[in-house]
Amino acid sequence: MGDKINTDKNRKDKIPYDHYKTVFKNFNPEIMAKNTGCTFNKAAEEITVKLMGQDLIVRYPSGDIYSKNGSKFEAYPPKTLILRYLIHGKGVEPSRKYITYREIEGGNVYYNNFYGRCILRLSRTFGKNVERFKEIFEKLGAEKVEMGDAAYKFQFLNNIYVIFAIWKDDEEFPASSQILFNSNVLFYFTAEDLAVVGDVAIGTMMKLDI
Template sequence: MDFPYEKDSKERLPYEHYIKIYQSMKPEDMASRANIPYDAEKRLFTIRLMGVTYQVSWPEYEARHLDREDIGYYPLEDAANARILVLRYLTEGAAAPATGKFLTYREIPWGEVYFKQFQGRCIFRLAFGFGNKLEKFKEIMDNIGAAPISNGDAGYEFEFLNDLYLRFLLWEGDEEFPPSAQILFSDNFPLAFVQGEDMAVVGDVSIGVLKAMSK
């Protein structure tokens, strides 16, 4: 992926750093540690992200979606934050089974330290983006294959990345109170992404998909 402008250095420099690590590692080792299917003959990982299946090449790191032509937005192909996030998972993260428990951002390592940033960047964005558009929110969540849950005025559980799950909960605003939201992470996330910043990017990417699909 090209970052031709200096203004993109915030994403270009991490991308260049992690792509070098990715290309230097054995893909079989990454596949085993992250529990991501890998076809050694074709040199392709198979990755699910927000309801879409992608093939991702090694060592080039080119992504191509295989399904869901109706969605029209494929962040693993051209969104820098999603591409860097998946690079970090493949090169640093580890897969573990979820127990069924979900964590708030405050409950993950370093989450208390970065909560204010996460609240503004993700929770408020979800609340004010969809808190007064519950029907549109439900339509989009149904479209990505999310499962409705009983929490909130509208709540859904969905797979963000292979075997890593999120819950988005919304409470509708009214004349007296603004809309509110909560984002919960399956308890295997802290092994998959070791930094609090990564979890904020998870929120960025997932809400970005919802925003793109709402247009």
């Protein structure tokens, strides 16, 4: 039964990725790379995208995505997110301002989804293990931020910076967290996309071998 559920989910996740592959090929790869702060290898027809410290190769015009070692990158939600990011990026540099999810257009509409999928998940995953939270971000070379019991600013993708903050579990209050986005994120992602950003970032953190 579990295998069937996973197969159905993969099939469902593959549909939007396949759609954006057909859209991606209609855009100029040099302009997409310039508008996201990525690099384009004209000879190889490849855009190099950095996802939380990992170099990923996006082949043009196919939209197929590979790890730097040449193995195919298999996870569909981040692959779809990367293609949308390349297609929609407006070339706006990061600012000094960070905003909450609710401050993003559509953020109030999708907040419950974002809260459960990202904020609550972050609290439950690291609220009782703040030291691991710190170790992960130290390994990623993230910048420490004065907020909560631990907080870090990190590069999610080229030009896209996010802050994760944790307040640890104690006798009076359960663990809580906050996620902030650099204000330039409005020129790259929608509110729906940003729920995937948080989800993918937490998933990547949990897979890191610390």
